[in-house]
Amino acid sequence: MTRPSLARRARTLLPHVVLLAAVLAAWTAVAAADVVSPSYLTPSPLEVWNAFVRANSEHAVGGGVDRIVRG
Numbered sequence: 001m002t003r004p005s006l007a008r009r010a011r012t013l014l015p016h017v018v019l020l021a022a023v024l025a026a027w028t029a030v031a032a033a034d035v036v037s038p039s040y041l042t043p044s045p046l047e048v049w050n051a052f053v054r055a056n057s058e059h060a061v062g063g064g065v066d067r068i069v070r071g
Contacts, residue, residue: 004012024045030036031044043051 027042028045031041042048
């Protein structure tokens with residue numbers, strides 16, 4: 001079995017990437033325009049990204065390092 005060419009894989013992947021970009025753009029536009037009440041709308045994509053970064057970077061590493069060093 002041969003692998004599909006790069007051009008064919010790109011053509012297959014492109015609609016998915018475009019759809020994801022369109023959904024994110026619509027979500028951002030609705031969140032920025034305050035079209036929907038904030039109590040019904042999820043956080044904006046930027047708020048979700050910032051929460052993801054905070055959750056994955058703001059943690060104590062001291063305890064983990066100590067356990068690794070001591071074995």
